[in-house]
Amino acid sequence: MRNSELPELGDLQTGDELTIVADPGSRNPRHIKAQVAKVSRVWIEVEGVDGERLPDNLRRFRQDTQSTKARPEHWDPVFYTCEQLQTKERRSRANEYLREIGVSARLSSRFSDSLTLANIIRRGLGEDEF
Numbered sequence: 001m002r003n004s005e006l007p008e009l010g011d012l013q014t015g016d017e018l019t020i021v022a023d024p025g026s027r028n029p030r031h032i033k034a035q036v037a038k039v040s041r042v043w044i045e046v047e048g049v050d051g052e053r054l055p056d057n058l059r060r061f062r063q064d065t066q067s068t069k070a071r072p073e074h075w076d077p078v079f080y081t082c083e084q085l086q087t088k089e090r091r092s093r094a095n096e097y098l099r100e101i102g103v104s105a106r107l108s109s110r111f112s113d114s115l116t117l118a119n120i121i122r123r124g125l126g127e128d129e130f
Contacts, residue, residue, distance in 0.1 A: 019031050034058075046061065098114055098117065103117070
């Protein structure tokens with residue numbers, strides 16, 4: 001998922017809770033709860049929740065890419081705020097729903113946003129939105 005499809009990061013503060021996805025390219029990505037320990041202009045440093053020790057490669061992230069690198073690859077660790085992770089999960093459920101009912105949203109369509117399309121269909125069927 002492109003970061004442009006997520007809510008903006010906003011200003012992070014010390015103590016804010018984040019979720020680190022240590023291996024986002026995996027079929028079963030590992031989610032690790034963390035909190036912001038230090039905020040600078042470009043980088044944030046994080047620590048495990050309740051004193052849990054994080055591996056060295058998961059302690060420092062760029063704010064602009066939300067990754068450990070300036071030009072992240074799909075396998076590089078990333079972090080999300082609670083709001084971003086909820087949006088990501090809603091979109092994932094919407095994509096799964098569309099696949100189940102045999103609907104494909106083309107990128108050039110005005111319904112290329114799968115969450116919007118799934119919610120329109122569900123609303124028309126009288127079902128709860130994602």
